[in-house]
Amino acid sequence: MKCLICHDEWMPRMSFSMLLTLQQPDVCCSRCRSRFVLIDGNVCDRCGRPTEQNVCADCMMWQRRGSALINNRSLYIYNDWMKEIINRFKFRGDYALIEAFRHEVCTFFYKHFSSDVFLVPIPLSSSRLVERGFNQAEAIASLLSLPMIFALRRIDDEKQSKKTRRERFVGGKFCLTNEDVAGKRIVIIDDIYTTGATVHEAAQLLYDAGAREIYSFTLVRS
Structure with missing residues (x-):
């Protein structure tokens, strides 16, 4: 083969x-x-970053802000190889690459999260979805055979990769749809956790809409 x-x-x-x-x-x-490097050993309790600290400095900042996100878990380290693969998958439309992650995503996810959760993939803007042909977060979520709720709509059309660290912390990326999340345990799904700004903003919106518990899972932790 x-x-x-x-x-x-x-x-x-x-x-x-x-x-x-x-x-x-x-x-x-x-x-x-x-060449894929799994995150192993000691990690931050909140964001899953490899570290000797129980809670990293970034997550202490999120705690002071009163974030609604309980914690994040990520599967792979963002090394040069993963950057190349994500570029092929996300920006060159090689959707089939998602199959390279199926087994490890499922094994890792059910180690950290229960099966009674609902998945909320981070959305793309309509123009970005047309450009790429698929939503990479939804593709990752589809590996898990759990119910998805499309509770968020993207209103910021600018690529996160083009923003500075400071710009990523500015809110206003999403708004809520009419999907019901009240009382539900939610896991937000995205491809990469960098500053955490995306998943923390999404978590706050879902919390305000009545979600009971909110976690996040990303394929990669940069």
Whole structure:
């Protein structure tokens, strides 16, 4: 078979346990797979950043602001390899790359979150959605087979990657839709946690709309 990422021919290693559980073989060759770095070891209790501190300086700031987000968990470190993959996935429209993350996303997510939650993917603006052809946060959420609620609408059309750190902390990125979140346990889904401004703003809106508990999960922690 061909590796989903480098397209080289390779033979996935099969094990007896894979045959028993009907687990699908990896869609990536071992060389490409080894370049993804999972977040492991000590992390900030609030944002999931690798650190020796229980709560990092950024999260202390969010706590002082009274953030509605209970915590964030992220799967991968944003190394040069992941930057390349995210660029292909997000900006060059290579949607099939989402399959490279299926197994690890599901395993990690259910380790940290229960199955009685509702997923709220961070939305794109309508113009950005037309440009890319899909919403990367919704693609990640689709791997989990849990109910999605499209409770947010993007009203800021400027790319987050083009903003300075200071500009990212300015609110007004989203507004609420008519979807009901009252009393629900919510996990916000996004691709990258950088400053946290996006998920914290989204969490506050959902909290104001009556959500009971709000967490977030991102594929990558920069």
